[in-house]
Amino acid sequence: MARTLALFDFDGTLAPGDSIVSFVRFARRRGAMGRGDFLAVLGCTVKYLLRGMTDAQIKTRSLRFLHALSPEERESLAADFVKEALLPKVCAAGRAAVERHRRSGHVTLLVSASTENYMHLVSDALGFDAVLCTPLEADLSVTRNCKGGEKARRVQMWLEENGLEADWGASWAYGDSKSDLPLLRLCGHPVLVNPKKALKRALPGAEEVHWH
Numbered sequence: 001m002a003r004t005l006a007l008f009d010f011d012g013t014l015a016p017g018d019s020i021v022s023f024v025r026f027a028r029r030r031g032a033m034g035r036g037d038f039l040a041v042l043g044c045t046v047k048y049l050l051r052g053m054t055d056a057q058i059k060t061r062s063l064r065f066l067h068a069l070s071p072e073e074r075e076s077l078a079a080d081f082v083k084e085a086l087l088p089k090v091c092a093a094g095r096a097a098v099e100r101h102r103r104s105g106h107v108t109l110l111v112s113a114s115t116e117n118y119m120h121l122v123s124d125a126l127g128f129d130a131v132l133c134t135p136l137e138a139d140l141s142v143t144r145n146c147k148g149g150e151k152a153r154r155v156q157m158w159l160e161e162n163g164l165e166a167d168w169g170a171s172w173a174y175g176d177s178k179s180d181l182p183l184l185r186l187c188g189h190p191v192l193v194n195p196k197k198a199l200k201r202a203l204p205g206a207e208e209v210h211w212h
Contacts, residue, residue: 002166003106003107003165003167004104004105004106004166004167005108005166006098006101006106006108006109006171006172006174007109007172007174007186008098008108008109008111008173008174009111009112009151009175009193010110010112010122011112013175013176014095014126014174014211015094016089019114020059020062020063026077026080026084027077030077030080032065032069032073041061044061044062045058055142055145056143057142059115059142059145060140060141063115063117063136063140063142067140078117078118082122086122090126091211091212092211093211094174098126098127102127106171106172107129107164109132109155110122110123110126110128110131110133111133111146111155111183112131112132112133112146113133113151114133116133116134116136117136119131132146132158134147148179148182149182152183155186168186168188171186171188171189172190172191173186174191175190175192175193176196176199177198178198178202180199181199181203184203185203189207190207191209192207192208192209193211194209194210
């Protein structure tokens, strides 16, 4: 039997801002990231904004400080970050939407370009069936950024791996930016959450909601 899916982006959709930026700032405040690393990330951010670095490259550089931490310290930092800095920012309306889909028996997937070192904790806390996000390689680098078309590909792969078929016409997707278009276009019910202008132009007539 084909299943109804509910696909949620995270950054800008369920919570405002860019979570990896928040993670870097949190790590710096906690003393887990040295001043040199922090200043280097700031410099690379300027380069990234000028299109001199890819998404994968800036994420790899931002997380380089994790090499100096033990696995236990990394896990503790991620857990504290999610509990103290990330979950409090999740929109109440977003939480309610996830719960509404869960009660309806829909398969709920968190599909995010943010990295797995903390996104799996967000997924567990919000009650998603699974999280599809940017993985970290064994050396903690990022080579497969879960953004744009990669989001749609990862959803299709997850369905195949779990022996599930989607009822795309009945399914829902929530996103805020043009990079979410491939995800939104999969589903019969695309919902634009606090959408950026480029997304509104790309999907005219789609349902639009404003979560705070």
